[in-house]
Amino acid sequence: MTEQEARQILGVTEETSWEEIMKKYDTLFERNSKNGSFYIQSKVHRAKECLEAAHQGKGEGTPT
Amino acid sequence: MSTPFLAGLAIAGAALAGKYVIQAWQSFKARPPKPRLRKFYDGGFQPKMTRRESALILGIRENAGTEKVKEAHRRVMVANHPDAGGSHYLASKINEAKDVMLGKTKDGGSAF
Numbered sequence: 154m155t156e157q158e159a160r161q162i163l164g165v166t167e168e169t170s171w172e173e174i175m176k177k178y179d180t181l182f183e184r185n186s187k188n189g190s191f192y193i194q195s196k197v198h199r200a201k202e203c204l205e206a207a208h209q210g211k212g213e214g215t216p217t
Numbered sequence: 218m219s220t221p222f223l224a225g226l227a228i229a230g231a232a233l234a235g236k237y238v239i240q241a242w243q244s245f246k247a248r249p250p251k252p253r254l255r256k257f258y259d260g261g262f263q264p265k266m267t268r269r270e271s272a273l274i275l276g277i278r279e280n281a282g283t284e285k286v287k288e289a290h291r292r293v294m295v296a297n298h299p300d301a302g303g304s305h306y307l308a309s310k311i312n313e314a315k316d317v318m319l320g321k322t323k324d325g326g327s328a329f
Binding site: 154155158159161162163164177180181184185187188189190191192193194195196197198199200 | 255257258259260261262270273274275276289292293295296297299302303304305306307310311
């Protein structure tokens with residue numbers, strides 16, 4: 154999954170704060186666990202994983 | 218000689234074991250329903266939507282009828298509606314999934 158697709162899935166932009174991203178993830182994940190499909194829930198989860206990895210990468214700063 | 222004694226012991230042992238089996242079975246049946254721990258599907262959406270992916274997106278079988286497709290589409294759309302916090306991308310995928318399922322259903326699903 155690309156970062157771009159991950160952002161599209163969660164409906165966020167590059168400027169969206171991590172907090173907002175987590176909120177969207179929680180909302181989408183919950184709603185799909187109740188009324189959506191497991192497949193969509195998986196995509197939402199994978200999107201969050203992808204953005205999380207990118208976020209950690211950025212947050213590390215200069216590698217020692 | 219001591220055979221009846223041994224037989225009695227064996228029966229008692231079996232009864233005791235049976236009692237525990239029944240208890241375990243009852244507590245198993247009465248366990249609080251836990252969400253099933255399924256492994257999430259990997260990766261993103263397919264570059265070209267297939268009937269299989271469409272069925273997965275809508276949570277229905279590949280041979281589901283028109284009514285089921287429409288029902289599932291409505292339900293999944295409600296959960297992912299852009300106006301209610303969903304994303305446009307997911308909404309478009311859900312719509313595409315419905316089209317694929319209905320398109321194929323109309324012409325019988327054969328590629329030939």
